[in-house]
Amino acid sequence: MTTSDVKNKPYHYLIVFDNTTNSEVMRRMVGQTARPDVAVAHNVYGAGLAGFQANLDLPTAILRSGDRLSLVSRYTDDQAGNGNGTDYWFGGLQIDQGNHGYLDVVQVQNGKLHVAGWHATNQAVGRDHHVLILFDASQGREIARLNATAAARPDIAKIYPMISNAATAGFTADFALTPAMATDNLQVISRYSSDADANSDYVDFWSTPRRLTTDLSNQGWLDDVSIRDGQLHITGWHATNLALGRRYHTIIILNANTGKEIVRQTTDQLVKRTDLVRAFPNVLTAQQSGINVTMQLKPGMADQPIQIISRYSTTADANSDYVDYWFNPQYLVKDAGNYANLDGFGIRDSKIYASGWHASDRSLGRPYHYIIVFDATPGINRELMRFDVTKQEVSRPDVAQAYPQLLTAQNAGFNISFANDPNFTNGHQLQIVSRWTDDPAGNGNAVDYWFKPRLIEL
Numbered sequence: 001m002t003t004s005d006v007k008n009k010p011y012h013y014l015i016v017f018d019n020t021t022n023s024e025v026m027r028r029m030v031g032q033t034a035r036p037d038v039a040v041a042h043n044v045y046g047a048g049l050a051g052f053q054a055n056l057d058l059p060t061a062i063l064r065s066g067d068r069l070s071l072v073s074r075y076t077d078d079q080a081g082n083g084n085g086t087d088y089w090f091g092g093l094q095i096d097q098g099n100h101g102y103l104d105v106v107q108v109q110n111g112k113l114h115v116a117g118w119h120a121t122n123q124a125v126g127r128d129h130h131v132l133i134l135f136d137a138s139q140g141r142e143i144a145r146l147n148a149t150a151a152a153r154p155d156i157a158k159i160y161p162m163i164s165n166a167a168t169a170g171f172t173a174d175f176a177l178t179p180a181m182a183t184d185n186l187q188v189i190s191r192y193s194s195d196a197d198a199n200s201d202y203v204d205f206w207s208t209p210r211r212l213t214t215d216l217s218n219q220g221w222l223d224d225v226s227i228r229d230g231q232l233h234i235t236g237w238h239a240t241n242l243a244l245g246r247r248y249h250t251i252i253i254l255n256a257n258t259g260k261e262i263v264r265q266t267t268d269q270l271v272k273r274t275d276l277v278r279a280f281p282n283v284l285t286a287q288q289s290g291i292n293v294t295m296q297l298k299p300g301m302a303d304q305p306i307q308i309i310s311r312y313s314t315t316a317d318a319n320s321d322y323v324d325y326w327f328n329p330q331y332l333v334k335d336a337g338n339y340a341n342l343d344g345f346g347i348r349d350s351k352i353y354a355s356g357w358h359a360s361d362r363s364l365g366r367p368y369h370y371i372i373v374f375d376a377t378p379g380i381n382r383e384l385m386r387f388d389v390t391k392q393e394v395s396r397p398d399v400a401q402a403y404p405q406l407l408t409a410q411n412a413g414f415n416i417s418f419a420n421d422p423n424f425t426n427g428h429q430l431q432i433v434s435r436w437t438d439d440p441a442g443n444g445n446a447v448d449y450w451f452k453p454r455l456i457e458l
Contacts, residue, residue: 068092073088112177255300305331
């Protein structure tokens with residue numbers, strides 16, 4: 001304000017006046033600010049120091065009310081801002097009563113649903129708790145809520161200079177993934193509330209509903225299924241947006257003929273496959289869709305075809321809320337035959353000995369090798385004794401050469417001997433049984449080879 005009437009009026013006040021209620025809202029004394037440009041334009045007393053600058057903290061009720069306000073500049077001889085004054089009434093102050101916001105980012109990032117945006121409104125004044133609510137617009141229900149992480153937004157402050165929280169209107173949050181995020185429309189509600197639980201006295205901004213993805217394909221591939229070092233090794237991938245929120249990945253092995261489950265293995269440590277990101281750019285979980293497991297061999301895996309299932313589930317037991325990919329049935333081994341030979345069986349140095357080999361890939365998952373001596377004499381038919389030859393590991397390179405398709409041929413040999421008791425053996429027909437089993441005691445689920453009985457005569 002420039003006028004010669006301000007001479008001898010050293011106190012300069014800014015006053016905010018409520019025209020709606022016809023009452024003063026607040027006043028503040030301000031210092032002198034040099035304005036040489038004003039002095040050039042107006043040849044009056046004090047023009048060179050006519051500038052002013054102040055931050056006026058308006059009461060919460062005024063910011064929310066929407067009343068018509070005016071700014072008054074007053075020079076006065078009264079230190080309290082009354083007395084003999086000279087006023088200048090500026091045009092009306094328009095306090096923005098809008099509720100503005102925008103959701104800039106909604107994306108899966110580092111295994112979370114990352115959201116970012118801004119919410120600027122004077123209605124937030126006095127409502128100091130900022131909460132973000134993830135809302136399922138398809139089902140009409142809240143999924144989750146988190147306290148917002150504030151972010152500076154100087155760009156919003158430039159657009160909305162009359163909103164008190166515009167400069168700090170930014171927000172970010174990272175929500176845990178849920179299965180509904182793959183199929184439903186989602187909204188983010190930005191809420192300012194005076195209550196910590198954010199369930200009363202609040203102002204909301206609702207983002208436009210949007211889908212994270214429309215790609216609900218379910219695809220998979222097995223790169224390798226093989227037996228290494230006596231274990232089943234499986235690599236491949238299973239890529240689908242339906243895996244969102246299903247953090248547990250389970251590989252299940254079935255008997256393809258009977259449909260009976262043989263074994264399963266579950267992990268929440270997903271395997272990275274950056275190559276699949278390029279192959280399936282619309283699958284949000286593609287980078288963590290790899291399969292790389294080593295499983296214990298079980299009886300029956302080599303007897304009949306197996307079926308491998310890749311399952312994503314919300315629970316560690318993988319028995320509910322899941323999505324599956326069923327790979328084609330396949331045989332683990334090329335040859336499921338049962339081969340053996342008794343190289344030697346007789347009496348030597350008062351001992352009965354037996355040597356030979358027993359090779360069958362059906363023994364996979366049956367790691368215990370027993371030789372059973374059976375009395376096959378008519379009317380007797382009973383086991384005499386058994387020997388655990390598991391740790392013998394008699395190498396038989398000749399068998400491996402003869403049966404190159406068998407994974408178990410190399411260590412198929414056995415060699416036993418035991419004291420001969422003529423009272424129990426002379427004139428008896430003894431039979432050697434080679435058994436591979438899953439039971440350390442030599443019983444259980446077994447693959448047997450019964451050699452022809454031999455008559456023992458002294």
